[in-house]
Amino acid sequence: MQLIFGIQSSGAWSPRYQKLSDWQQWPNKLIDGQDSLVLAPKLPQVPAMQRRRYSKLTKMLLEVAFQCDAPANCRTIFASRHGELNRTVDLLQDIVREQPISPIGFSQSVHNTASGIFSILTNNCSPSTSIAAGETTLAQALIEAYGQLSEHDSDLLLVFGDEPVADIYKEFTNEPELPIALALLLSLPKQEQNLELTLSLETQPTAEQLDALQTISYGQLLCAIASKQNLCGKLSQFVWNIAHG
Numbered sequence: 001m002q003l004i005f006g007i008q009s010s011g012a013w014s015p016r017y018q019k020l021s022d023w024q025q026w027p028n029k030l031i032d033g034q035d036s037l038v039l040a041p042k043l044p045q046v047p048a049m050q051r052r053r054y055s056k057l058t059k060m061l062l063e064v065a066f067q068c069d070a071p072a073n074c075r076t077i078f079a080s081r082h083g084e085l086n087r088t089v090d091l092l093q094d095i096v097r098e099q100p101i102s103p104i105g106f107s108q109s110v111h112n113t114a115s116g117i118f119s120i121l122t123n124n125c126s127p128s129t130s131i132a133a134g135e136t137t138l139a140q141a142l143i144e145a146y147g148q149l150s151e152h153d154s155d156l157l158l159v160f161g162d163e164p165v166a167d168i169y170k171e172f173t174n175e176p177e178l179p180i181a182l183a184l185l186l187s188l189p190k191q192e193q194n195l196e197l198t199l200s201l202e203t204q205p206t207a208e209q210l211d212a213l214q215t216i217s218y219g220q221l222l223c224a225i226a227s228k229q230n231l232c233g234k235l236s237q238f239v240w241n242i243a244h245g
Helices: 020-023 056-066 085-096 103-107 113-121 134-151 167-172 207-212 218-227
Strands: 001-011 075-079 128-131 156-161 180-187 197-202 231-235 238-244
Touching: 001 020, 001 056, 001 134, 001 218, 020 218, 056 113, 056 156, 056 180, 075 113, 075 134, 085 103, 085 167, 113 128, 128 134, 128 167, 134 156, 134 180, 134 197, 180 218, 218 238
Parallel strands: 075 128, 075 156
Antiparallel strands: 001 180, 001 197, 156 180, 197 238, 231 238
8 A cells, every 4th residue: 555645844853964954965974073963952942941851862853843843733643663761761770779760750751752742842732643663663653644644634743753772772773873853744645736745655565566676764765855856765664755746
């Protein structure tokens, strides 16, 4: 089954490519040396007293969501394979050390932390869904988005991101592209629309289809969206296609 979306706007962040336009330069470095790396987004839209309580992942997801400039009360889907795993690991280590548990850390260790904070910061009362589906998390979030848009075709904001897991879990993962975050303001394409950029996802490709395509990375996907370039490839056993015009 092929799912087709119109991309109304996008946002993207990584330590070296901190806004969508930066991804046009991928995979080249924007600035030589470590000075170009940023540990976490600054989030100037958020008061410092609130901002300092957020995890790196929450800041990443909020940053790309803000970059999209979504309509007020837009439905949202927040997707992350690992969620606030690192914050949970920190809490468990405090328990082992018999240290007091941080109430803020505990309250923001749930998987839908960023979703809840985004709704509070933007006064968004619309439904929000949180997705975690292993290596296929981004694709499964798009499948969820298609289902929601099919029921009601109003703009929907999809936010995806992850950061490297704590050392204790690293032997179980191989994710060299992390940390990374992406946001897409999506709609279903309409005949009367002249969409500048569309994304299609083939959810049940044949083995022959997959064998004929090159594997693409998140970086290639973000570069194609930022540069408005055509791209077709396989990622997480799905076929992805970015089309311009």
